Amino acid sequence: MTQERAALTALVYTDSVAADRALRGTARRLEAMGCRLAGVVQRDEARAGRVGCDMALEELSSGEIIAISQDRGPHARGCRLDVGELLRAMQLVSAALEQRPQVLILNKFGKTEAEGGGFRDLIVQAVGASVPVLIAVPYRNLDQWRAFAGDLAREVALEALDEDALTASLVTGQAAPDGGVTCASVTNGAH
Template sequence: MRLGFVSCPDRGAADRLLAALAEGLLARGVAVAGLVQDPADGPVCTMTVRLLPDGARLGISQTLGAGAEGCALDTGALETALGEAAARLRPDTAVLILNKFGRIEAEGRGCRPLIATALDAGVPVILSVPPRMRADFDAFAGDLAEEIAPDLPALLNWLDRA
């Protein structure tokens, strides 16, 4: 299998795990592409993604104003970030790491084309799938995806096999 995913019930856990995976691989000189999300900062969050491998940061949330209690994804900014991530995908890329399969992907947009591009090129893909999005992800991936235990050793083992 070349499509692996983790599912973490705790807010921010998957973001931290995938960021740690990316940092560890980059430190070893592994060719990594994609994007990871910086953990949200507070009840009214500002979502920021870090592009791999260079670490450029892009905001992907919109300001909702005073009294807002949640995050509001800026889909245009997300599409820009995904375009930047796609531009960093190279023939020698060893793995594509993507922050998550969320509502936008369930609707048929977001990172779905980038996943397909990477898989077509033979590049393994790792991403997170929030528990609430599992049914939508399963409908998208079918039997092509493999769930990976949400820890670094399991992710590294999966990459060795992929």
């Protein structure tokens, strides 16, 4: 992957656990560089007696954890999205975008986005404000992603991910003492 900066970067994956880990790791590296972030990363935490339906998002500007799956009881066999909590997460991200973050990270271009909803409007808002976007895109939604993003996006396969190159490609800033890039010196609106 080149270090050229794209408006949208899709981290394309089949392994959702690895994709979530990569997004969280990228968010932590950007935070350590002093970047102002907006968005959400997924943090699923299993609860005793539950069958893997404890989806939670960490809102990056505040650190707030938002449970986005309905608690359907210990015998539930499938997950169901809590639309109200997803809307709350979207409102928090929208408010964070108004503060001119340097990067927007979104956990997934999932079923809701593929069908025309979810975080799509916030992606458009970020692109309009020249805020680079990093989003995980499952292979099953790649055609819908491509139709939505067009030529504004580049794709990075999770299996070929170079985390340092990805991080550097998302920011514009001054050189750090170690030769890397830092966000701490970037002023509001300087993208």
